Amino acid sequence: MTTPARPAPGTGFRLRNLGLPAASLALLAAATAWVGVVDPRESGHYPPCPYLVVTGLACPGCGGLRCVHALTHLDLSAALGYNALAVALFPLIGLLWLRWAVRTARGEPRRGLADPRALWGLLAVVLLFWVVRDLPFGAPLAP
Template identity: 55%
Template structure:
C-alpha cells in the first residue's frame, strides 16, 4: 500500500530558496546597471522632481549615487550621498540572509512588524535628515551637484 504524501510535508530546499533568490536577482540586475551607468555623469538619469521644484534635496536624493558607490566598494561615498539608504540596505541585507537561512532550515520567513509609532519615528527621522542636509551645517550629507 502506497502512503499518500503528507499535506504538511515541507517543499524541497531548492523550491524554498526560489523566492529569496528571485528577490536577489531583482535587486542585482538594477544594481549592476547602476554600477555600469554612472549617475554622477549628467544626462543618464532624470533629475529629482522635488529638487527641481524646490531646490531642496529630498530624502531619496543621492540614492542612485549611493548604490553606484556601494557597487564600487566606496562606503564613505555612499554614506555621503545618502546615509539613510545605506542603513536601509544593511537592514534589508540582514533580513535577506535571515530569509535564506529560514528557507534552508525550513523555518518561517522573517516578518517586519513596525507599529504606527515606529513608522512615525522613521518619518520624523527622514524629515530631520531632509532638513539638516539642506542647511549649511549638513552640507556633508548632501550629494554633490552635477
C-alpha cells in the same frame, strides 16, 4: 502500502519556496550592476529627482544612485558623502530580505514587514534626515 507522512505546513526548509525571494534578489543585483556600470554623475542616463527640480532641496533619496555607484566601486567614504542614510539602511534591508527568504523557504505564513513601532521609528529617522540635510548645519549630509 502506505505513503510517507507529509510534514505539516511551515515545517522544514524547502528550496522550491525561494522563487520570489531569489527573483527579487536577482532583480536587485541586476539593477545594482547597472548603476555600477552606468555612472549617475554623467547626465542623460537617469531622470532628475522631481522634488529637487521643483523645490531645489534634496529629498531623502537624493544621492542614492551615486551612493550605490560608489559602493559598487568599494568607495565607502564617497557613498557616505552622497547618502549616509542609504548606506546605513542597506544592511537593514539585507537583513529584512534574509528574514523573508528564510520564512518563505520554511513555508511560514506571511507576516508584516516589521513591528509597526519600528516602522514609525524608521519614518521618523527618514523625515529627520530629510529636514536636517537641507539646513545649513546639515550641509555635510547633503549630496
